[in-house]
Amino acid sequence: MTSTVPAPSTRLAEGSALQAVFLDMDGTLVDTEGFWWDAEVAVFADLGHVLDEAWRDVVVGGPMTRSVGYLIEATGADITLPEITVLLNDRFESRIDHGVPLMPGAARLLAELAAHSMPTALVSASHRRIIDRVLESLGPDKFTLTVAGDEVTRTKPHPDPYLHAALRLGADPTRCAVIEDTATGVAAAEAAGCRVVAVPSVAPIAPAFGRVVVGSLEEVDLAFLSTLITGMH
Template identity: 40%
Template structure:
């Protein structure tokens, strides 16, 4: 039986993929680099170290990956201070699931952004643990973040469910052995092969219920 639910952050609880794209694309343009057609798809799920290196070396931003990461995170934090783009029903869904299941986060966002979002939404205390891909060897689609979340909960991955939206996130959770709930964002639809890894496909957080989680591996 499922005993815990591990939420992704970007694209599941907050609608920040457009913000990430705007901030990174803007930095690439300002630096005289080239934004490649598949850049956003490739970036989704990368750890901070991975995406900052990609921007610095492959997209032509220049500077060290550490400098690129610091600038992007500074701009993201500033945007969050202006407006936190919570997805409708996000807080309600977390509280609804948390009433019956243990909760964790496994996110590609930097630690500082994860903590800021959860605190601003007033839901920090609902999560037993949160994992940033900064803290594991590999970002999504590798399973590291989800394996670490399950380990910190003291559970086998098979006793956990993941809530994801992106191709790399779905691949990561599936590779780790979690049951997978997909709630795709229409603007950034996951690849068909990644979507096939999901145990359940929902159209919104309103459909995410304890009964749905219980049905995944009953």
């Protein structure tokens, strides 16, 4: 894990019920969910298999081991998980060589969080090599901490990545807001006890207790996130 600011626990916003904001990457901050599907389609095509479009909703948002494991089983492709993981990361990395498009409202929200010294963590199921490339577009200085999927024993939908981020920031998970775009990510955040803002990218997500659903990050700002926390206490 990397941290751009030493001793992040000293930066908790005093007098605010909201202690930290955690953000997913693919499909939440950057418009890359389609890139991953394109990479999967291309890699499996090279192996002689055609992916069913219906499988897209099944694999979106999850750890690569689960998503690719499903696709290997569904297609019967003769390849191991470690082998295809390398191929997919290579394909995706070449796709983002010239940067990645940010989701509407992402740059503004990150700038606002930074301006108010709100501890902010990027929490992704993507591997470190991919996160570090995407950070070139997002700005590594915008995050107090980043957590990659290959740096935790269990990644999303398990709560571990968000619990780890909260621990590193010295924050109470129940006073942290999480922004996610998939049901898998939402499940991980809620299992950690965080309040969730869902911004669905591929498949719909229903509202629930402790969770709000918005159309885009354009509807999200620091005041909104703070209300999400204070409204629960």
